[in-house]
Amino acid sequence: MFRLRSGKNKLNHFISRLEAETLAECPHGCPEQEDATHVLLYCQRYNEVRAKVEEKLSPLHTPLEATTLLGLNNSIPKHTHTNINIFHFLLIGNQTT
Ligand SMILES: [Zn+2]
Numbered sequence: 822m823f824r825l826r827s828g829k830n831k832l833n834h835f836i837s838r839l840e841a842e843t844l845a846e847c848p849h850g851c852p853e854q855e856d857a858t859h860v861l862l863y864c865q866r867y868n869e870v871r872a873k874v875e876e877k878l879s880p881l882h883t884p885l886e887a888t889t890l891l892g893l894n895n896s897i898p899k900h901t902h903t904n905i906n907i908f909h910f911l912l913i914g915n916q917t918t
Contacts, residue, residue, distance in 0.1 A: 825857040825861075825891055826857075826891050826893070828856065828857065830857065832855045832856055832857065832860060833845050833846060833847065833848065833854070833855040834854045834855050834856035834859075835856070847859060847860075847864055849864055849865060849866040850865065851863070851864055851865055857887065857891070858887050861887050861890045861891070862885065862886075862887060862890075871885065874890065881897050883896070883897055
């Protein structure tokens with residue numbers, strides 16, 4: 822979670838700054854750089870997971886935003902953040918398979 826918030830993570834946009842041979846683009850066919858915002862909000866690979874998170878957010882009348890997924894939206898209760906932040910762990914699981 823901290824790595825996604827800080828931008829210092831294992832996504833290509835950050836790694837490409839450290840390793841010249843790594844491209845910043847998304848490895849899932851999107852025409853964008855792979856950074857936390859892209860993965861959380863736009864990457865086609867996570868559309869199904871993202872839809873499930875939107876279902877959880879719907880009763881809270883909270884739009885799907887990076888701050889919410891990163892646990893930084895203070896307008897929703899903390900116990901709800903726990904359920905929403907599971908998105909992060911799903912992302913990690915998908916990246917290692
Ligand atoms: Zn993508």
